[in-house]
Every structure is written in C-alpha cells, then in structure tokens.
Amino acid sequence: MSPLQHPAGSARRLRAEVARAVRERLESAQLGAVARTERRLRVREEALAVLRERGAILSSAELTRLVSEVSDDVVGLGPIEHLLKDPEVSEVMVNGAGAVYVERKGRLEMVPQALFEGEEGVLHLIERVVGPLGLRVDESCPYVDARLPDGSRLHAILPPLSLCGPVVTVRKFGVTALTPQDLVRLGTLDPHLLAFLEERVRARANVVVSGGASSGKTTLLGVLSSFIGADERVITIEDAAELRLQQPHVVALEARPPSVEGRGGVTVRDLLRNALRMRPDRIIVGEVRGGEALDMLQAMNTGHEGSMSTVHANSPREVVARIETMALMSGVNLPVSHVREQIASSVDLVVHMARRPGGRRVIDCVAAVEGMAEERPILREIHAASEEHAIVAPRQRPPAVVGRLDS
Numbered sequence: 541m542s543p544l545q546h547p548a549g550s551a552r553r554l555r556a557e558v559a560r561a562v563r564e565r566l567e568s569a570q571l572g573a574v575a576r577t578e579r580r581l582r583v584r585e586e587a588l589a590v591l592r593e594r595g596a597i598l599s600s601a602e603l604t605r606l607v608s609e610v611s612d613d614v615v616g617l618g619p620i621e622h623l624l625k626d627p628e629v630s631e632v633m634v635n636g637a638g639a640v641y642v643e644r645k646g647r648l649e650m651v652p653q654a655l656f657e658g659e660e661g662v663l664h665l666i667e668r669v670v671g672p673l674g675l676r677v678d679e680s681c682p683y684v685d686a687r688l689p690d691g692s693r694l695h696a697i698l699p700p701l702s703l704c705g706p707v708v709t710v711r712k713f714g715v716t717a718l719t720p721q722d723l724v725r726l727g728t729l730d731p732h733l734l735a736f737l738e739e740r741v742r743a744r745a746n747v748v749v750s751g752g753a754s755s756g757k758t759t760l761l762g763v764l765s766s767f768i769g770a771d772e773r774v775i776t777i778e779d780a781a782e783l784r785l786q787q788p789h790v791v792a793l794e795a796r797p798p799s800v801e802g803r804g805g806v807t808v809r810d811l812l813r814n815a816l817r818m819r820p821d822r823i824i825v826g827e828v829r830g831g832e833a834l835d836m837l838q839a840m841n842t843g844h845e846g847s848m849s850t851v852h853a854n855s856p857r858e859v860v861a862r863i864e865t866m867a868l869m870s871g872v873n874l875p876v877s878h879v880r881e882q883i884a885s886s887v888d889l890v891v892h893m894a895r896r897p898g899g900r901r902v903i904d905c906v907a908a909v910e911g912m913a914e915e916r917p918i919l920r921e922i923h924a925a926s927e928e929h930a931i932v933a934p935r936q937r938p939p940a941v942v943g944r945l946d947s
Contacts, residue, residue, distance in 0.1 A: 552657065554596070555606055559613040562586045566614075579615045587611065617688075618665050619655035620710070624692070630712050631754070636705025637662055643754070646899020662706040666696045674799055685780070685797065693780045717784040720763050728756065729903045733923055737891070737906075741767040744822075744846035746886055748863070750853040751893030756901035757850040758782050758826060760893055764848060765824055772846075775815045777808055778826030791818065808832050812839070825849040831870030833863050834879070840886035856890040856907035860917050863887075877915055884909060884917040894925075 565586050587610040591598070598606065612621035623632050623642055631643035637656040642649055656662055670677055670686050677684040682698040693711045718726075720734055729737075741747065741764050749764070751757045762783050768774055775791045776783050783792070793815065798805035808825065809832035815823055816839060823839050825832070827850045840847050853859040860883055867879045887909045894904035906923035 551602075551606070555609050555613065556657075558587055558590050558606070559610045561590045562610060562614050565590075580611050583611045583614045617668070617710075618661065620665070620708075623651070624710065624712060632708075632710045632712070634662055634665075634706075634708040636702075636707065638705075646895065646901065659705045662708060663698075666694075666698075666706060666708060669694055670696070675797065687780045691781060693782075713782055717762050717766075717786075718759055720766065723760070723763055727900055727902065728760070733903060733906070736923070737764060738767045740889055741765075741846065741848075742769070745888040746840040746845060747848045747889045747891060748859055748887055749848070749850045749891045749893065750856060750859045751850075751904075752852065752854065752895065755893040755895045757893050759901075760891065760903070761824065761826070761848060761850055764891075768822060768846070772821040773819060774822050774824060775818055775820040776824045776826070777811045777815060779808060779829075780826075782826060783824065785824075791815075791820075809835060812836065815839075816844075820844060821846070823847045827851070828863070828866060830866055833866035834870040834872060834874075834882075837863070837867060837879075837882045837886045841882065853892075856892050856905065856919050856921075859890050859892075860887075860909075860919065880915065880917055881912065884912045887917075890919065 562583055566582060584607050587607045591603070591606075612618055617624060620632050620634065620640065623629050623640075626642075626644075628644050629642045630646075633641040633643075634656070635641065637659045638654065640651040640655050642651060666677055666684070669688065670684050673686055675684050675686055677696055677698060679698075682701050684696050686694045686696075688694060688710070691713050693713075695709045696706065698706050720738070723729055724731055724734060747764060749757045749761050762785070765774070765783065765785050768785075768787060770787050770789070772787070773789045773791070774785060774787060775793065776785065777793045777795075779795045781792060781794045785792075793811045795808050795811060796804065796806040808828075809830065812823070812825065812832050812835045816835075821844070823836070823844050824847065825836055828836055829852075836847070836849055851859050851862055853862045860880075863883055864876065864879050867882070868874070868876070890907045890909065892904045892906070893901060895901050902925055903923070904925050905921055907919045907921050910918045910920055912918065
C-alpha cells in the first residue's frame with residue numbers, strides 16, 4: 541500500500557503525522573545534547589518504529605524517501621533541506637508558503653513543486669533555526685538574521701512588514717573555499733590580473749572590494765587573503781563568519797546580535813576597536829556598513845597596511861562616496877575634507893565586482909587611489925573588463941601607486 545492509499549491520507553500528511561509522533565517521543569533537549577549525525581540516526585530509528593506500529597506498508601524507495609523527509613523535518617530545515625544539499629544551489633528564497641526560488645549557477649529558478657502547505661510551515665522553519673540561538677522573531681521584532689551550523693546565513697522577515705507572508709532567504713557557503721585558479725577557470729579574472737592583484741596584496745596594499753549584492757565580493761576577498769604570508773598575524777571581523785583563511789595565524793571574530801532581552805549585542809565596530817589592541821599585522825573586515833568605516837581607515841593608516849574590506853557600491857567612484865558617508869556616521873565630529881584625506885591616504889586599490897546577465901561574476905574594473913585633487917580623492921582606472929566581458933591584461937600602473945607601494 542503506497543502512502544497515498546494509506547489510511548493516514550496523502551504522502552505529505554503521513555510524513556507530517558510521523559514527524560509529529562517522533563517529536564513527541566524525542567525531546568528537543570535530548571536531541572540537542574548529541575551530535576548532528578547521531579540526531580538524524582535517532583530520528584530515523586523512531587520514524588521506522590512509528591511506521592511499524594501504524595502498519596504502514598511501503599516500498600523500499602517510498603520508505604527511504606519518507607524516513608529521510610521526516611528526518612529533515614525534525615532535525616533539518618524541512619522542505620528546503622534537499623535544496624541546501626544541492627551543490628549547484630547557492631541561495632534559497634522562500635516567498636511565503638506559495639513560492640520558493642533558488643539561485644543555481646548565478647541564475648534564479650523557481651522550484652516547480654509546492655514545498656509548504658501553509659505559512660505555519662515557514663514559521664516553524666524560522667523558529668527551528670533562531671530558537672536554539674536565543675534569538676526572537678515575532679510581531680515586536682519581525683525580522684532576524686541567523687547563522688546555520690554549516691555557516692550559511694539565514695534572514696527572515698514576517699508580516700505585516702512582508703505582504704506575501706513570512707519570507708526566508710538562506711545564503712549557502714561552499715564546503716571548500718575557492719582558490720585563485722578557480723576564479724580564473726570561472727572567468728572572474730584572467731591570469732594577468734590575478735598576478736597583478738597577488739603582487740599588490742603581498743606588497744601590503746590596502747584593498748577595498750566593491751560591488752552589488754551577490755556579486756562575489758566576499759569570495760574575491762577570501763581569494764585575495766590567500767596571498768597573505770604565513771608569518772603574519774591576521775584578524776578577520778565579520779557579521780557572519782564566511783571567510784576561510786588557510787594561514788596558521790588567523791584570529792576570527794564574529795559580531796553578535798542582541799539577545800531576546802535586547803542585551804549583549806557586539807557590533808563590527810566594537811570588534812574592530814578590540815582588534816587594534818590585539819597586535820594584528822593585517823585586519824580583514826568582511827563588510828563595512830556604518831561608522832566602523834572611520835576606524836577601518838585609521839587602522840589602514842596607522843601601521844596595519846595590507847588590510848582589506850568590502851563595500852556595497854555600484855562603481856569605484858561610488859566606493860569613495862560610500863566610505864565618506866559611513867565615516868561621517870561614526871559619531872565623531874570631523875569635517876568632510878578630513879575624511880576625504882583619510883580615504884586618499886589609506887585606500888590604495890578598489891577592486892569592483894559585477895554580475896553579468898548570465899550569472900557570471902567578473903572583476904569589472906580596478907582603480908587606484910592617487911592622492912587628492914580639488915579636495916577630492918583621485919581614482920585612476922588601471923584594469924577594466926572588455927566589451928566582450930572578458931578581462932583585459934593589466935594596464936600600466938600609475939607611477940604614484942607604484943612608488944607608494946614599493947617604497
């Protein structure tokens with residue numbers, strides 16, 4: 541008898557009933573005390589026991605699929621678990637209960653089958669992630685950011701802020717970090733540009749990687765970080781830990797959101813200030829979003845050359861404006877001219893990422909910051925993508941940049 545013929549009703553209903561029975565038998569505290577693989581094993585054993593007691597007669601394939609789905613429901617991320625396991629999927633987007641999209645190889649695709657029966661299923665998914673982390677998402681705080689055990693990032697936002705029901709976005713991170721050769725193979729840059737950037741990182745240039753959302757900024761930052769010497773002490777600071785540096789002397793710091801009571805939050809700026817007291821050779825900030833921009837500029841300009849970060853911007857020129865605006869948000873009463881001088885003396889290179897219509901991520905251009913003119917930082921383009929979206933060979937480096945970096 542197939543699940544569709546089973547007295548419990550449809551296959552989905554049978555799965556829900558078995559999952560509910562398993563949860564009643566296994567307390568969440570009991571499951572939380574064992575390793576992830578052990579949790580799945582116990583859930584599978586209980587699911588099989590429940591099916592035997594109910595006299596369900598299933599084929600081998602149906603039984604395997606049902607037990608796996610119950611395991612995903614109880615200890616995984618339910619209906620989207622199989623999407624997160626797909627190595628070609630980099631992002632999963634749940635737009636309420638009715639529509640689920642994935643980003644596969646840089647392109648958006650709609651999942652054809654309905655994965656959630658109703659909004660309760662999406663809400664249960666959110667609670668399963670944020671609950672054990674001591675976070676809260678409800679009417680008083682209808683949005684939340686969280687990190688999954690594998691390092692993936694989850695963002696959720698609820699009605700009434702979301703008009704289509706609860707929305708969940710999960711950004712996956714690869715099991716292994718991409719190498720410089722991987723970026724060449726994927727067409728992000730060519731060997732000439734790779735060699736140029738490696739030379740600049742080893743020469744301790746201060747680098748800002750810019751681009752839009754999902755343009756590959758953090759991936760490129762990780763690759764550039766791989767050129768840092770093994771004898772340097774590197775401190776990384778991130779909102780959610782994504783970087784996987786392979787050097788032996790790396791101290792990774794991660795910001796912490798406030799607790800349910802609104803206490804205990806630690807910002808990127810707090811961590812950056814602490815990092816300055818930890819004797820770093822280089823500081824890598826995953827993303828500068830606010831007043832920490834001023835602290836980052838000061839770090840770059842006071843003995844921590846070779847530091848790097850990322851900024852959301854649409855072009856290298858806008859990077860300067862964005863950093864200027866964020867530095868003015870620091871709460872320190874500084875004139876704009878002083879902030880611009882800090883940018884001109886601190887940042888050496890801006891590497892701008894872009895995502896092409898087909899989903900391919902490329903280095904669109906590289907600009908050097910060459911001092912001030914007419915009270916504004918001077919940016920000179922030294923690399924650019926060709927019209928065919930392939931990276932051209934490096935142009936001749938401006939003497940001012942070469943002189944400053946090689947001195």
